[in-house]
Amino acid sequence: MKEDRNCQWRVARRPRGNVVRDDFAYTEEDVPTPGSGEFLLKNYYVNLAPVMRMYMSGESVAGERALDIGDVIHGRGVAEVVESKHPDFAVGDFVHGQMGWQTYKVSAGTAQEKFRKVPDVGLRYTVALSALGMTGFSAYFGFVDCGRPKSGDVVVVSGAAGGVGTHVVQIAKAMDCRVIGIAGGPEKCALIKSLGCDATIDYKSEDLSSAIPDACPEGIDLYFDNVGGDTLSVCLENLAMHSRIVLCGSISEYMLDEPYGLKNYTRLRRTNSLMQGFFIYNHVDDFDRAEADMCRWLESGAVRPVEHVFDGFESVPDALASLYSGQNTGMALVRVRRGPHDEE
Amino acid sequence: MKEDRNCQWRVARRPRGNVVRDDFAYTEEDVPTPGSGEFLLKNYYVNLAPVMRMYMSGESVAGERALDIGDVIHGRGVAEVVESKHPDFAVGDFVHGQMGWQTYKVSAGTAQEKFRKVPDVGLRYTVALSALGMTGFSAYFGFVDCGRPKSGDVVVVSGAAGGVGTHVVQIAKAMDCRVIGIAGGPEKCALIKSLGCDATIDYKSEDLSSAIPDACPEGIDLYFDNVGGDTLSVCLENLAMHSRIVLCGSISEYMLDEPYGLKNYTRLRRTNSLMQGFFIYNHVDDFDRAEADMCRWLESGAVRPVEHVFDGFESVPDALASLYSGQNTGMALVRVRRGPHDEE
Numbered sequence: 001m002k003e004d005r006n007c008q009w010r011v012a013r014r015p016r017g018n019v020v021r022d023d024f025a026y027t028e029e030d031v032p033t034p035g036s037g038e039f040l041l042k043n044y045y046v047n048l049a050p051v052m053r054m055y056m057s058g059e060s061v062a063g064e065r066a067l068d069i070g071d072v073i074h075g076r077g078v079a080e081v082v083e084s085k086h087p088d089f090a091v092g093d094f095v096h097g098q099m100g101w102q103t104y105k106v107s108a109g110t111a112q113e114k115f116r117k118v119p120d121v122g123l124r125y126t127v128a129l130s131a132l133g134m135t136g137f138s139a140y141f142g143f144v145d146c147g148r149p150k151s152g153d154v155v156v157v158s159g160a161a162g163g164v165g166t167h168v169v170q171i172a173k174a175m176d177c178r179v180i181g182i183a184g185g186p187e188k189c190a191l192i193k194s195l196g197c198d199a200t201i202d203y204k205s206e207d208l209s210s211a212i213p214d215a216c217p218e219g220i221d222l223y224f225d226n227v228g229g230d231t232l233s234v235c236l237e238n239l240a241m242h243s244r245i246v247l248c249g250s251i252s253e254y255m256l257d258e259p260y261g262l263k264n265y266t267r268l269r270r271t272n273s274l275m276q277g278f279f280i281y282n283h284v285d286d287f288d289r290a291e292a293d294m295c296r297w298l299e300s301g302a303v304r305p306v307e308h309v310f311d312g313f314e315s316v317p318d319a320l321a322s323l324y325s326g327q328n329t330g331m332a333l334v335r336v337r338r339g340p341h342d343e344e
Numbered sequence: 345m346k347e348d349r350n351c352q353w354r355v356a357r358r359p360r361g362n363v364v365r366d367d368f369a370y371t372e373e374d375v376p377t378p379g380s381g382e383f384l385l386k387n388y389y390v391n392l393a394p395v396m397r398m399y400m401s402g403e404s405v406a407g408e409r410a411l412d413i414g415d416v417i418h419g420r421g422v423a424e425v426v427e428s429k430h431p432d433f434a435v436g437d438f439v440h441g442q443m444g445w446q447t448y449k450v451s452a453g454t455a456q457e458k459f460r461k462v463p464d465v466g467l468r469y470t471v472a473l474s475a476l477g478m479t480g481f482s483a484y485f486g487f488v489d490c491g492r493p494k495s496g497d498v499v500v501v502s503g504a505a506g507g508v509g510t511h512v513v514q515i516a517k518a519m520d521c522r523v524i525g526i527a528g529g530p531e532k533c534a535l536i537k538s539l540g541c542d543a544t545i546d547y548k549s550e551d552l553s554s555a556i557p558d559a560c561p562e563g564i565d566l567y568f569d570n571v572g573g574d575t576l577s578v579c580l581e582n583l584a585m586h587s588r589i590v591l592c593g594s595i596s597e598y599m600l601d602e603p604y605g606l607k608n609y610t611r612l613r614r615t616n617s618l619m620q621g622f623f624i625y626n627h628v629d630d631f632d633r634a635e636a637d638m639c640r641w642l643e644s645g646a647v648r649p650v651e652h653v654f655d656g657f658e659s660v661p662d663a664l665a666s667l668y669s670g671q672n673t674g675m676a677l678v679r680v681r682r683g684p685h686d687e688e
Contacts, residue, residue, distance in 0.1 A: 247612055260605075261605015261607050262606045263604065265606050271623070272620075272626045276619075277610065277612025277615070
């Protein structure tokens with residue numbers, strides 16, 4: 001990565017199966033110059049999220065336009081304002097929002113890009129991509145608004161060691177729930193245990209169809225679904241009365257050629273249960289509330305972001321691939337360059 | 345059917361595909377004699393419902409115990425108390441509840457049998473099996489409690505000409521919704537139109553994947569699902585924001601060898617929609633409210649039961665088979681014998 005160039009990752013072709021290096025094209029351009037009403041951003045970190053493969057596949061999701069071959073790939077970043085002709089953004093401000101996978105960006109501060117100042121909660125600025133970014137907010141709105149947890153609820157979280165999952169586990173504990181986390185492998189299970197899980201299930205070594213009822217003998221009150229597929233199906237078999245399933249992600253399904261067919265959705269009937277989908281940008285009017293609640297939990301220590309940092313802009317394609325192969329733990333970030341919080 | 349015998353239909357074997365005559369065994373016994381605390385019921389009408397094939401298949405559903413081969417088949421009836429040694433049931437009372445497919449029954453009035461007096465709303469006593477029975481109550485709790493309709497909502501009802509569907513259409517109109525009914529064939533569509541549907545879709549002659557969006561250009565606010573399968577799948581593609589799908593029945597799926605795989609349940613996400621299951625006996629604590637509201641609608645004429653009466657106890661097996669082949673219209677009932685309301 002050249003400091004004096006705008007380096008970019010673009011869509012080279014549509015992914016088949018997991019993303020591979022040849023799906024991405026690396027390009028360089030001159031660093032752009034802001035016009036009137038614009039500002040120049042220098043990127044420090046970009047986040048990685050499962051939705052990105054859908055962007056690359058040409059789907060219009062998460063409020064972002066569909067990408068053509070050759071487009072810079074969508075991605076949120078934490079960046080510094082280094083030049084500004086915009087009244088609301090001053091040189092030296094740190095912001096987070098839609099940077100794209102590039103090292104610089106000129107922005108007019110449009111609503112679509114959603115640039116917000118990084119809140120000061122005594123944590124490094126990457127918190128703006130994790131707990132205070134779309135990942136933390138997905139956990140918040142999915143769990144709190146859609147899941148409607150009650151104190152004492154038995155909560156199952158799949159993908160519990162992932163970006164959204166690590167936040168859900170901690171929010172659920174902050175709200176006095178009993179939390180069973182599902183993750184792959186002993187290290188991830190140890191991590192989610194350290195975040196407060198009352199019980200953990202290692203889906204790689206345990207049979208979910210017996211492990212879930214064993215962990216939830218009275219049934220599940222709230223299942224927060226990050227993975228879809230068979231895990232969702234087993235949870236449907238183990239619902240308590242009036243339970244809620246929150247559909248956040250379905251990472252087990254994204255790379256299937258044929259969509260997964262959910263055969264037991266009718267299990268929602270006998271327990272008067274519901275399955276609620278949500279989409280983070282449908283909650284944009286309530287982002288201030290989410291930020292306030294998350295800041296409170298961050299300041300009290302009830303929630304601490306778990307970050308998995310890949311180093312260097314070159315690593316973005318491999319880092320993204322690691323998401324789908326279940327290798328990352330916590331919030332996956334790529335450090336584009338060293339910045340003010342990276343002196344250590 | 346012999347008047348002085350207790351005639352019964354029993355499970356002869358587990359059904360495969362639709363029920364056929366050989367799945368049922370006809371038997372006769374002496375009319376039973378009530379002991380202390382018991383009463384003898386003489387059956388006039390039995391209802392028919394899709395759940396009955398599940399009873400015959402040995403499933404424990406709808407709060408009823410699983411049937412063995414040789415058992416009298418579960419079914420609700422309207423009956424007269426003809427002998428009584430029970431303080432709460434007097435000779436001449438008309439009640440409805442779990443009679444089973446038989447012409448007499450001795451009952452101790454247990455909670456399990458759920459015998460209730462037939463309310464007087466100026467309609468013939470079969471209303472106790474339709475609007476004021478489990479069929480009407482399923483429409484009520486599914487639509488009102490689970491569907492949470494708002495005035496002006498765009499409501500789609502599948503199986504709209506069936507027992508539950510004809511009630512849902514009328515309740516939805518009574519609650520100021522715009523109602524699109526799906527039914528099979530021009531006669532059923534004419535019926536549901538006469539019940540108040542603003543638009544009808546004949547699934548036998550129209551392509552649902554275009555007819556549903558044509559009828560609901562702004563999307564569906566509430567889909568009341570009686571059929572499951574592809575109809576549910578198409579509705580999932582056409583949801584408005586914050587829509588609700590109520591899972592009542594899935595008659596298109598009951599006879600499949602393999603359960604239907606719902607491939608697009610994740611469509612609930614982008615519109616923050618939910619899919620809510622319910623089971624009528626989970627609402628038993630609210631039956632008085634349902635009865636009061638339904639009686640009000642019946643008395644005002646907003647809801648009128650649509651009954652499809654099969655004549656004679658001999659016809660029960662064929663009448664049940666007609667449900668799964670989509671031949672019945674409205675609430676399917678079998679008249680066991682002529683009674684006080686059958687002078688006409």
